[in-house]
Amino acid sequence: MRVIGTLPEQRPPLNAGSAFLYTSAVLALGLAVRWTHLACSLLLVGATTLIVLAGRSDRATAIHWEERLLARARALALAALASGLAQVALQTALLEGRTAAALEPSAIARVLLETQAGHVWLVRYGVLVLLATFLALRLNVERRADWRAARGEAALLGAAALVPIAASGHAAAVEPSAALATAADGVHLLAAGVWAGGLLPLALLLRAAGREEGADARPYAVVAARRFSRCALVLVITLALSGTGMAVTNVGTVAGLVGTTYGRLLLAKVVLLVPILALAAVNRSVHLPRLSGDGATVGRPAMRRLARFVVVEGALALAILAVVGAMTVTPPARHEPPVWPFAFRLSPVTLEGAPSAALRALAGSQVAVLGLVGMATAFLVRAWRLRLLVGGIVLLAAGAGLALPPLAIDAYPTTYLRPAVPYQAASIATGAALYRTNCVVCHGTTGAGDGPGGARLPRRPADLRASHTAQHTAGDLFWWISHGIPRAEMPAFGDRLSEEERWDLVNFLRALSSAYAARTLGPSVEPERSWLIAPDFTFAVGPTPARALKEYRGRRIVLLVLYSLPGSRPRLAQLAERYDILVTLGAEVIVVPNDAAPDASSSPSSRTAPPRSSPRTASSPARPTPSS
Amino acid sequence: MIDRQGYVRAISHGSGVATELNTLLAEIQQLNEEKVQAPAPEEHVH
Numbered sequence: 001m002r003v004i005g006t007l008p009e010q011r012p013p014l015n016a017g018s019a020f021l022y023t024s025a026v027l028a029l030g031l032a033v034r035w036t037h038l039a040c041s042l043l044l045v046g047a048t049t050l051i052v053l054a055g056r057s058d059r060a061t062a063i064h065w066e067e068r069l070l071a072r073a074r075a076l077a078l079a080a081l082a083s084g085l086a087q088v089a090l091q092t093a094l095l096e097g098r099t100a101a102a103l104e105p106s107a108i109a110r111v112l113l114e115t116q117a118g119h120v121w122l123v124r125y126g127v128l129v130l131l132a133t134f135l136a137l138r139l140n141v142e143r144r145a146d147w148r149a150a151r152g153e154a155a156l157l158g159a160a161a162l163v164p165i166a167a168s169g170h171a172a173a174v175e176p177s178a179a180l181a182t183a184a185d186g187v188h189l190l191a192a193g194v195w196a197g198g199l200l201p202l203a204l205l206l207r208a209a210g211r212e213e214g215a216d217a218r219p220y221a222v223v224a225a226r227r228f229s230r231c232a233l234v235l236v237i238t239l240a241l242s243g244t245g246m247a248v249t250n251v252g253t254v255a256g257l258v259g260t261t262y263g264r265l266l267l268a269k270v271v272l273l274v275p276i277l278a279l280a281a282v283n284r285s286v287h288l289p290r291l292s293g294d295g296a297t298v299g300r301p302a303m304r305r306l307a308r309f310v311v312v313e314g315a316l317a318l319a320i321l322a323v324v325g326a327m328t329v330t331p332p333a334r335h336e337p338p339v340w341p342f343a344f345r346l347s348p349v350t351l352e353g354a355p356s357a358a359l360r361a362l363a364g365s366q367v368a369v370l371g372l373v374g375m376a377t378a379f380l381v382r383a384w385r386l387r388l389l390v391g392g393i394v395l396l397a398a399g400a401g402l403a404l405p406p407l408a409i410d411a412y413p414t415t416y417l418r419p420a421v422p423y424q425a426a427s428i429a430t431g432a433a434l435y436r437t438n439c440v441v442c443h444g445t446t447g448a449g450d451g452p453g454g455a456r457l458p459r460r461p462a463d464l465r466a467s468h469t470a471q472h473t474a475g476d477l478f479w480w481i482s483h484g485i486p487r488a489e490m491p492a493f494g495d496r497l498s499e500e501e502r503w504d505l506v507n508f509l510r511a512l513s514s515a516y517a518a519r520t521l522g523p524s525v526e527p528e529r530s531w532l533i534a535p536d537f538t539f540a541v542g543p544t545p546a547r548a549l550k551e552y553r554g555r556r557i558v559l560l561v562l563y564s565l566p567g568s569r570p571r572l573a574q575l576a577e578r579y580d581i582l583v584t585l586g587a588e589v590i591v592v593p594n595d596a597a598p599d600a601s602s603s604p605s606s607r608t609a610p611p612r613s614s615p616r617t618a619s620s621p622a623r624p625t626p627s628s
Numbered sequence: 629m630i631d632r633q634g635y636v637r638a639i640s641h642g643s644g645v646a647t648e649l650n651t652l653l654a655e656i657q658q659l660n661e662e663k664v665q666a667p668a669p670e671e672h673v674h
Contacts, residue, residue, distance in 0.1 A: 523640035525655045528662055530635035550634065557659050558630040559652075578649060585656045586632075 046197020255416030259338030364403025371395030431508025
């Protein structure tokens, strides 16, 4: 089993001594240490790659900038080493559940040698020590080839110390494609290092060259800024693509994005990224072209302004790293129950049977698409750019205003909650019993909403068999059962039924609705139309261990035969006779007595099935859906 | 009849001898030949 050291679910049970570790002060310290380490690692990559990107110069100001940058890189490497030590000590205390473990060599050794995060740390720390040593050496780089080798090696070591972080984060725990997710995360880190990490070093150069006494390095700074800008475009696209891929993997849904801590941190990251990209666009389109203008009146002022803008970009990038640090210690949204924050959600099911609403949504969507086309065109052509952009935004807003309201449907905090109880026959059966006890009086025995208690209500109870039950999420049903529906005078069952019982009831309602919809299914298979989920159930064949229907997924087609004796005997005999052919065609036969009585299940197989190849005759339990 | 992805694809009522067992075999064969297969349903219903 792979062990990832950073996941909070690996926290040991708290005791009085370890509770201290989870105080906000210690958690803030942990975040500060993570941020410092990440920022140092990124800035190291940014500084060393920018030196390579800018190239060698013989101008005094440029040489001075390079020396200053290397001095800062040495300090950054030392800070990365120190924060790395603090990080592993803190991680050890958290994993061991003891504050004192942070300083115990044996405990630290356990974390380093027995967890994947520890292995990654060892590799990275080794590379960081190499980098720090390499940067500390006073190398003779007078020959161009020596300069390239020395600066290139520093950049490579910086990248080698940064990229493996991906193997100790959430990406390494993604199943089943951990390697792909880790690679995407690694690319994301490297792109962030070269781009975001290079911003502040670039600002240093621009500021130095923007001074009157730094005029000798201005051509060098202009070339460096242009090269960096060209690279930045590619890097931002790489960041966007890899970031989107990771967001899909770790968040997955809109509910995960807006309803979990991880998703909201990701949104905060994107919000911080927007002004960075806006500043980058201004720099690229306004300041960069002016750098080569007349020195005193255009070039130098533009360079100073560019330096200021780049500093702001760099500061925002460092703020993003704080968010990233928090994300690394937060469980990914995909593994957290989302709490939907809005009173509505958008769903196309509202359009079923409502042609005017469907028409409005269709018209609105087309207007919005037109707006998007206008906006895209604005980025591609120079003429009429502003008008196209504004017109596109107006059309997009108008289209959304037209199309979205008909799609709105009530939503609740639990709307996208994953049911705590799987959709299984046992849960459905429990739910059916709870329904008989608690719901029949109003909703009726069949769920049609015709119970005697319903007649006194201001509104007829819902027909639970109707398709709209299937159109609501399990979380919607759970909310109504837990909190009631005040306007319909439906009582709340949150204090009468346990959470598990309420999910059982939800599973029963889903089965009831599915069974009603299943009336349209006949004996013939409709090609490529899979929509009715078979609830899972376990069954036993004689003395063999219990098996589950789910075990046949991906392997066999299942003929589930519900029988009663003696009426079904000829049918069972026929199936037993052709059992070999059915198996050859990839099917398995599971026969379940309608009354689930053990004596009813044993007789048909013993009489009709061949000795070594017989249908799976279940002795318990029984029915997959209440209506089947 | 439940397909390999765990979806109910056909329901036949009646307890007597199936006169159309060959039809049943043909339906199974049809499922075997399906190219587009729905993703397996999760344990939880959404």
